[in-house]
Amino acid sequence: MGSKITINPVTRISGFLEIEVEVEQNQIIDAKSSGMLFRGFEKMLKGRPPLDAIFFTERICGICSTAHSMASTLALEDVLNVSPNENDKIIRDFMHGCEFVQNHLRHFYQYTLPDFVRGLEISPLYTNTHNDYRLPGELNKELSKHYMEALEYSRLAHEMLAELGGKAPHTHGIFVGGVTINLDAAKWIKIKSILVKIKEFVNARMIPDVYTIAKYYPDYFYNGFGYRNLLSYGVFDSYEEKELFYIAPQVMINGERQKFNSEMITENIHRAWYEAGKIEQRPTEPTIDENLHKEDAYSWIKAPRYDQNPMEVGPLARMLLSGNYRGGISTMDRTIARVLEANKIVVIMEGLLEKMQLQSTQQGEYEIPKLVKGKGLIDTTRGALGHWISIQDQEIHNYEIITPSSWNLSPEDSIGFKGVVEEALIGTKINDLTNPVEIGRIVRSYDPCVSCATHVISDRYEPIRISVV
Amino acid sequence: METIGPCHVVKSKKTTARSIVNLAIKELQNNKKDKINLIWLEATGCSGNIISLLNAENPDVMYLLQEMVSLKYNNSLMAAEGEKAFKQFLDTLDTEFILVVEGAVSTKDNGLYNIIARYQGKAITAMEAVNLAGEKAKYVLAVGTCASYGGISAARPNPSNSISVAEFLKREVIRIPGCPSHPDWVIGTIANLIAFGNLELDSKNRPIMFYSITIHDHCPRRSYFDKGIFATKLGDLECMFKLGCRGPITRTDCPMRQWNGYVNWPIGANTPCIGCAGESFPDGMEPFVRY
Known part of the structure; x- marks a missing residue:
């Protein structure tokens, strides 16, 4: 029996996460990740007007709200049998791109950098809490400066989004049928000029910065592996032009590529606080009941699996599957892939700008069918996001959401597969048990969004291992 | 040409300037030291208000953190993690501080729907943290609609029994609703509190400077x-x-x-x-x- 290390809060992520690891002879031999917030969006959505799902599900997450407006809009377009025209689709994809850029900039500079860069000069928020800072003085100073500079560019990414969608976070302009904005040249040139600035920053700062970190922390190419199973639902995949194309839906399991089939997606509840007739459900099935008395359950996140396999989702999965990144799978590869993806997305956005026409949006008046089911699957900043909707009597009858962070942060399933992040932690060597910096660095490389992962409902439970005085 | 010796007036001018600069630096340093502490607690919500704050411009978030307040605790931004992070929260409780809460307070099962830290083996719920800090804070700001009124976290059927910060704390809470709250509303309110003290509030405890008119009143349409x-x-x-x-x-x-x-x-x-x-x-x- 090894010693236990618990980290809660895992800061510099979105939401509330607890990581517990068991360590023997400075090596992690077991790991558990638990989400720590429940709101119950799926239950709240029941009975609401279907079109409201867009603005409603955005509020699952403050850092990736546009991801949910994309997936909910696609699910609604599926059930309403609506397709946006080409121009509206281009503008919508551009808006989705803004969200990627905002997220990647903030994740790399505000969330990741403090793990590797000493003494950012906005104490007391940046107290140095360990001794494993390795950048030489000048470089360290330079990267701290970039931390401050980056704030302007992530803000500008949201400004582009607001220009087209009213405001951000929780933007308004993405809707069934495409977008709601009527593009004019003033708006077009404004977003174009902002994108130039962001591109410059990504290339002159962000990309060199991640390689600087990689140079001084090369051991992080040798931890945080996970299962090496990769999944993407595809994003920016409907254009013929090569420079606008990113990735079609893809799966890689044990090194073998497979054709993606959404029917293979299940959620396993073995170690999650849920009770149902079956240990695993499909997202098209009704929301299941909760049971916090369940023995040995330790997470409020269900375990999504693809054909029984835990899958890594996110920038590294996309960059590897699409052939845009030639490195391996590790903590540092994950961090580098995210930064390189920021540039990839910016280039796609440039291409989308060139294709935009100054046309009015083609919004319609949408009639909700009496009885219908549909889904919206798309890769978003943190990976594969799925919304499954069922409508009865023109109301939402059932709504299921599987977020990217549920894929990455899931608990152990009934086959015995741990979650992806848990697996990535197991085997890691901890140099200093009083300052286990490796844990936070590995976990953050997945850019966890626990606001998203723990949106699901858990009712009537009582605490098992948590005692509150 | 006659050689002129060092003039004592010029000399003293030099030292006067230096001592004024030194005084100013000292003043500045004192001011910085005297910046009021701020705890920005994320509770039952989407953590979107801190993201909105990062979108602030003139003043931006760096100006807020460097010139206006001393941010001691925020889950999204702070460098420390785990117990060390939460200790910064606890250490701030005995100082003069402003508490910002974003997100509602989930009260179901004694707050267990939202655990924000584990300290010395004990789970700390958001409910407990809001209570601890809310009792001692000089000002409490409910930022965003969830903290202000329950918002989307308390949407029917309110699975987590979420309530507003004011309803939970039963003390004066300044409401800055919006989903998310506009960064100007937050920073403007803090500026008013630290530079001018009293803040003019409406009957729902919202700053009148931002919430006195309806959108319809000034709508361009x-x-x-x-x-x-x-x-x-x-x-x-x-x-x-x-x-x-x-x-x-x-x-x-x-x-x-x-x-x-x-x-x-x-x-x-x-x-x-x-x-x-x-x-x-x-x-x-x-x-x-x-x-």
Whole structure:
């Protein structure tokens, strides 16, 4: 029996996460990740007007709200049998791109950098809490400066989004049928000029910065592996032009590529606080009941699996599957892939700008069918996001959401597969048990969004291992 | 040419200048030291208000953190993690501080729906943290609609029994609703508190400077409403009232202030206001869109 290390809060992520690891002879031999917030969006959505799902599900997450407006809009377009025209689709994809850029900039500079860069000069928020800072003085100073500079560019990414969608976070302009904005040249040139600035920053700062970190922390190419199973639902995949194309839906399991089939997606509840007739459900099935008395359950996140396999989702999965990144799978590869993806997305956005026409949006008046089911699957900043909707009597009858962070942060399933992040932690060597910096660095490389992962409902439970005085 | 010796006036001028600079630096340092502490607690919500704060501009978030307040605790931004992080929260409780809460307070099962830390083996719920800090804070700011009124976290059937910070704390809480709250509303309120003290609040404890008028009062599409010309679908340029616009019952300065670099706002994107800063959001504001 090894010693236990618990980290809660895992800061510099979105939401509330607890990581517990068991360590023997400075090596992690077991790991558990638990989400720590429940709101119950799926239950709240029941009975609401279907079109409201867009603005409603955005509020699952403050850092990736546009991801949910994309997936909910696609699910609604599926059930309403609506397709946006080409121009509206281009503008919508551009808006989705803004969200990627905002997220990647903030994740790399505000969330990741403090793990590797000493003494950012906005104490007391940046107290140095360990001794494993390795950048030489000048470089360290330079990267701290970039931390401050980056704030302007992530803000500008949201400004582009607001220009087209009213405001951000929780933007308004993405809707069934495409977008709601009527593009004019003033708006077009404004977003174009902002994108130039962001591109410059990504290339002159962000990309060199991640390689600087990689140079001084090369051991992080040798931890945080996970299962090496990769999944993407595809994003920016409907254009013929090569420079606008990113990735079609893809799966890689044990090194073998497979054709993606959404029917293979299940959620396993073995170690999650849920009770149902079956240990695993499909997202098209009704929301299941909760049971916090369940023995040995330790997470409020269900375990999504693809054909029984835990899958890594996110920038590294996309960059590897699409052939845009030639490195391996590790903590540092994950961090580098995210930064390189920021540039990839910016280039796609440039291409989308060139294709935009100054046309009015083609919004319609949408009639909700009496009885219908549909889904919206798309890769978003943190990976594969799925919304499954069922409508009865023109109301939402059932709504299921599987977020990217549920894929990455899931608990152990009934086959015995741990979650992806848990697996990535197991085997890691901890140099200093009083300052286990490796844990936070590995976990953050997945850019966890626990606001998203723990949106699901858990009712009537009582605490098992948590005692509150 | 006669050689002139060092003039004592010039000499003293030099030292005077230096001592003034030194005094100024000292003053500055003292001021920095005297900046009031701030705890920004994320509770039951989406952590979108801290993201909105990062979108602030003139002053931006760096100005806020370097010149206005001393931010001691925030889950999204702080470097420390685990117990070391939470200790910074605890250590701040015995100082003079402003408490910002974003997110509602989930009260179900004694708050266990939202655990924000584990300290010395003990789970700390958001409910407990809001209570601990709320009792001692000089000012409490409920930022965003969840903290202000329960918001989307308390949406029917309210699975986590979420309530507003004011309802939970039973003390004066300044409400800065909005989903998310505009960074100007937050920073402006803090500026008022630290530079001028008393803040003028309305009957719902919202700063009057931001919440005194309805969106409808200052809507640029008001003339369409007055003439009875209404949009029939999103994307239209006329009054959004018949599509379900909640501008007439929602008090914020969105039409004038606008968002994200002051470039746009929801009605500017040809969509109705969904009343996200209102007390009854979201249940009382639905449907968000109707034809």
